[in-house]
Amino acid sequence: MIIRSLVFFLAFGESKRCDRGYEKINGRCVDRNECTEEQDLFSFDSGTCDETRKCTNTEGSYNCDECADGFELDAWYEKDCLDIDECSDNPCGENGDCINTLGSFECKCHAGFAKLENSVVCEDIDECAEENGGCDHFCENSAGSHVCTCRAGFEISRNGRSCFNINECTEGTHKCDNNGYCKDLEGGYECACKRGYELLANKQTCEDINECLNDPCVDGARCINTLGSFDCECLPGFIQRLSGCENINECEGYTNPCADSEICMDLPGSYRCDCNEDLEWFMIRGECQQECHKKNNPCPKDHVCKKIDGFRQCRLEITTTTTTTTTTTRSSTKKVLPIESTTRTTTTTTIVTETILGLPKVIFYVAIIGAGILLIGAIIGIILAVRSCKSTSGYDYSSGIKARGASLPMHRPNDGHGNMPDTLGTVYCGSQSGYSGRTTLPHGTDTTRSDSFRPIPPRTKQNYMSDYDYQ
16 A cells, blocks of 8 residues: 555656746745845755855856855865865964954964064064153064163163162262272262272372372471371471470570580580680690680790681791892903802791691491480591692692591682692692691601691581581
């Protein structure tokens, strides 16, 4: 029975169906609008256009528009358009992430990157181009970011943008000299020197100033330079007071440095002993005496004390008389006797024999170093000098021997005839009458013998340290 029904349907029922794209309405086949029908994935006769495609009905059929942008036709089922995965081509580049959407895609750029206008690629953003990237000093752009840096003498803060000053003085990174100090500045430092020092050209080293070059000490003091300062030390003969160095008056007080026959004259830092008005200084005896008085005659026997040009001299004068006979003959017609004439000539010859005897001189050199320090040095010298001058006319200059050792010059009168050289410590005698030297020996004395020398007592007063010259 079932088999008979199936055969009947196959034989007669199909002929009563409409063609594809039509449907039977009231026994008639009418065009079917496939675009209005719901798509049946299992039926080829239902609305077949994908929702992304526009459907256009035709007689007995329909047309679907092409796939929209971002879609492509399904090769297996041509009714549908499949979404294209644009992210498979990495359109955003390495600086962004691609997100696929229906018919399109989106690029999500990484931090520091952005899509430029009319571009989908993520490009680097130059943050420094806008407000210096928020940096206080310098902005350095980098891929996807930027870095803030600071000027020399500053350090970047924790926020990565602000700069704060570095104090090189407290951190010990300065290069100032030990004789100076560091002064912090905004973004750096400078070196300054302590008092008494000056900064050199390298702006780091401090050098001591020699204040003594400007003579800062008052009169009576000497300047001693020290590191960073100076000291004023009173000279010998001065004493330190609050107001400065005060002269010591050696002539005042209980101790008079001069002899009774002398007057003490105070000098700045020293003193001088002068003879009283009625006395004169006599070197041979080393004391003040009256002039050539018999009582105080310092000259040896047979010598005469004379004061010449304000100085006393011991002179030996020998007077000799010579007689000459002259015979004169005159011519005459008369017989005459020869005439003899006698002429008596007196010549005064001054023989000055001067000897500086072997003098055991002890010279005391006194110098006050510091405040009242006395340095005594003893110098013992034996000076031998022999000089003999002889002239019959008073104008010839004979040989002489220089004796050195005395520091004060002897009196050497010179009227243009003796030609006395002015040499300290040198003994000369002029040949002209009246210009003898310090002491004399009798005429004919052998000056080569040591027993003919007569010692003279030395002068040992403090202010006559080197006055063993003779007048």
